[in-house]
Amino acid sequence: MATFTDSNGEVWHYDLDAEIFRRGDVVIYQGRHDPDGRKAAIKVVGSGGSPTRLAMNNREIEIGEKLKRSGVDFSHLLIPYGAGRFEESTYHVMPLAEHDLAAHHHRNDLGVPEIVDILRQIAKGLGSLASAGVQHRDLKPGNILSVNGVWRIADFGISRDIEAGTEGLLTFKGEGTWEYVAPEAFGQAGAASEKSDLYSLGIIAFELLTGAPPFTSDNFIEVMRMQCESPVPELPERVPSALRALVLRLLTKDPDRRPANPAAVLSALDAVLAEATDSADRLHSMALAVAKRDSQRDAARAAEDAKNAEFFKHATQGISDLQAIWADVVERISSQLGAEVESSDRLMAPGVAHLTWSGFELRAEIRNVGKWDAREAPLLVGSVFAREGVGSDFSDSQDAQADILYQLDSDTGQFGWRIRQWLEDGSWVGRDRVDLFMEFVTVANKQAPPVVNGPSVRIQPLASERFIEVFTDFVTRQVE
Numbered sequence: 035m036a037t038f039t040d041s042n043g044e045v046w047h048y049d050l051d052a053e054i055f056r057r058g059d060v061v062i063y064q065g066r067h068d069p070d071g072r073k074a075a076i077k078v079v080g081s082g083g084s085p086t087r088l089a090m091n092n093r094e095i096e097i098g099e100k101l102k103r104s105g106v107d108f109s110h111l112l113i114p115y116g117a118g119r120f121e122e123s124t125y126h127v128m129p130l131a132e133h134d135l136a137a138h139h140h141r142n143d144l145g146v147p148e149i150v151d152i153l154r155q156i157a158k159g160l161g162s163l164a165s166a167g168v169q170h171r172d173l174k175p176g177n178i179l180s181v182n183g184v185w186r187i188a189d190f191g192i193s194r195d196i197e198a199g200t201e202g203l204l205t206f207k208g209e210g211t212w213e214y215v216a217p218e219a220f221g222q223a224g225a226a227s228e229k230s231d232l233y234s235l236g237i238i239a240f241e242l243l244t245g246a247p248p249f250t251s252d253n254f255i256e257v258m259r260m261q262c263e264s265p266v267p268e269l270p271e272r273v274p275s276a277l278r279a280l281v282l283r284l285l286t287k288d289p290d291r292r293p294a295n296p297a298a299v300l301s302a303l304d305a306v307l308a309e310a311t312d313s314a315d316r317l318h319s320m321a322l323a324v325a326k327r328d329s330q331r332d333a334a335r336a337a338e339d340a341k342n343a344e345f346f347k348h349a350t351q352g353i354s355d356l357q358a359i360w361a362d363v364v365e366r367i368s369s370q371l372g373a374e375v376e377s378s379d380r381l382m383a384p385g386v387a388h389l390t391w392s393g394f395e396l397r398a399e400i401r402n403v404g405k406w407d408a409r410e411a412p413l414l415v416g417s418v419f420a421r422e423g424v425g426s427d428f429s430d431s432q433d434a435q436a437d438i439l440y441q442l443d444s445d446t447g448q449f450g451w452r453i454r455q456w457l458e459d460g461s462w463v464g465r466d467r468v469d470l471f472m473e474f475v476t477v478a479n480k481q482a483p484p485v486v487n488g489p490s491v492r493i494q495p496l497a498s499e500r501f502i503e504v505f506t507d508f509v510t511r512q513v514e
Contacts, residue, residue: 037068038125040116045069046127048076064130067115074115077126090191091124097168097190098126104166110159112179112188128188129181136175139242146274147307149242152178152185154303156235159187161296164228169194173234174214175241212257213237213247217287220258229289232299236284236292240266243273248285262287266329275318276306282325290350291328294448320365321358345413348449352414352440353381353400356451360387360398362498367391367505389505394512396420396505398438412441413449417464418501420508434464435504438496451496454485462492 037047048065055062059080066073079091095117101108115127135152138144144152156178163170170177170193177189216233241247248267249260266285269278280302286292293299360379367389368375377389384401400416417434437454455462465473473485485491494500 036063038118038120040118040125040127042116044116044127046074046076046116046125065127073130075128075130077128079124079126080122088122091119093193094126094189094191095124097193101162101166101168101190106162106165107158108162109184110155110186111162112181112186129186131179131181131186131188132183133180134176135178135180135185135238138180139175144242146243146272146277149239150277150303150306152242153235153239154300155185156187156238157296157299157303159185160228160231160235161300163187163193163231164296169228170231170234171219172211172214173231173238174211175238178238212254212261213250215261216289217262218289220262227289228295229292232284232292232296233289235299236281239277239281239284240269243269243277243281274306275322276302279318279322279325280306282322282329286325286329290347291354294351297448321361324357324361349413349440352449352451353385356398356400356414356438356440356496357381359451359496359498359501363396363501364389366498366502367396394420394422394505394509396501398501400438400440412439414440415470417470418453418504420505422509422512434470435508436462436464436500437470452493453496453500454491454493457490457492 035047036050037045039045045068046065047068048063050063052064053061054064054075061078063076063078064073065076095114098114098117101111101113112128112131115129117127118125156173160170160173168190170187170190172189172192173187177187179186179188214234214237216230218227219230237247244267249257249264251257251260266282269281273281280293280299283302284292284299293302357379360381364375364377364379368377371391375389375391377387379387381387381398381400384399386397386399388395388397390396397419398416399419400414416438418436418438419433420435435455439452439454440449441452442449455464464470486493
């Protein structure tokens with residue numbers, strides 16, 4: 035029986051004959067705490083005199099301490115109880131895990147509900163890392179461990195402290211396990227970020243659903259080429275369309291087109307669990323087609339000026355989110371009204387999307403307001419129109435049924451779409467194009483305060499149901 039004292043002064047015993055794992059210079063033993071007998075896994079990592087291995091050992095200790103200090107929820111992170119050093123070896127004391135995700139997957143035929151549950155737990159762990167300012171950089175099934183039935187992210191040896199920059203030995207491109215590394219980590223699509231971990235989550239999801247990662251080879255250069263250039267292989271038909279669309283969006287080569295953050299991934303996974311009706315399945319099938327189209331596009335985007343980078347990042351996310359909402363609108367209306375429904379989508383900034391049925395039209399227009407402080411005015415604004423008489427031109431005086439705004443929520447710190455309507459003569463309406471644009475020019479220039487909810491103003495989160503409500507209300511009034 036061997037004994038060591040960690041940096042917190044806690045005494046731990048471990049049995050040299052009770053090895054749990056051995057690979058290279060890493061050995062994990064079963065151990066216990068003195069005096070309470072608490073079970074633990076004692077990971078002993080030798081450096082062999084290697085500066086790289088020594089730096090990785092130190093990095094894992096530093097990141098573990100940062101996470102403890104951060105106060106984030108680490109119920110889905112495997113944070114060491116303590117650590118210590120002796121000669122050229124580092125000791126990490128960790129909660130004792132039952133198995134890792136790789137072993138669990140290979141031993142069991144996982145159904146979609148269990149896979150979604152596993153992905154939700156990993157996404158929660160990534161959310162905690164993001165809140166603490168940490169990028170994992172080596173997310174893979176072997177680093178996802180089950181402790182008392184809860185999946186936790188482990189092994190922070192090459193993690194990056196985003197706030198501190200962690201410049202130095204372990205920040206070179208391509209660090210991590212090739213099959214799970216995002217394209218941008220190879221220098222192909224901009225600097226690696228927290229969204230690189232979302233790409234790795236997409237690889238894990240693909241592997242759980244198919245049995246293998248999408249891009250594999252014995253040749254590192256070939257794996258790198260496939261990660262940067264190859265389209266994602268088809269997922270099995272048994273996979274729900276909403277989940278297929280999410281996996282494809284996670285595996286988009288361009289980080290800006292992936293979900294905004296782990297919380298957005300959780301929301302999408304919740305939608306997978308809620309998928310129950312044929313119409314919802316048709317909607318997600320169309321979203322899947324859009325995601326497939328996007329996954330084929332060139333991953334690299336021209337670099338923007340540093341002054342405009344933040345604007346374009348959020349505006350791109352807003353357009354992507356609005357496209358997904360409009361796709362839902364088209365699918366739901368088409369599923370109910372049939373083949374007469376025609377639609378087009380050119381949602382950019384500025385841009386327009388419209389849908390026609392039986393001589394009636396639903397139309398959404400958006401434009402950017404300007405590159406100013408997003409705390410004062412929306413990044414994107416637009417109008418929603420419904421009218422009878424397809425084919426005639428819209429004029430600037432055309433009455434809108436609603437305004438749509440992509441702006442920062444001061445309470446959550448997140449950007450999102452809102453729909454706004456004004457009560458006039460008993461009806462809810464929007465501003466015309468010119469008035470809407472000029473309103474936010476004056477707000478952005480601090481010449482007027484922003485409009486808030488009130489008796490004559492209704493502001494709600496934008497969802498597909500709001501578009502459909504505008505269309506059905508207008509048509510119903512016209513035919514009554």
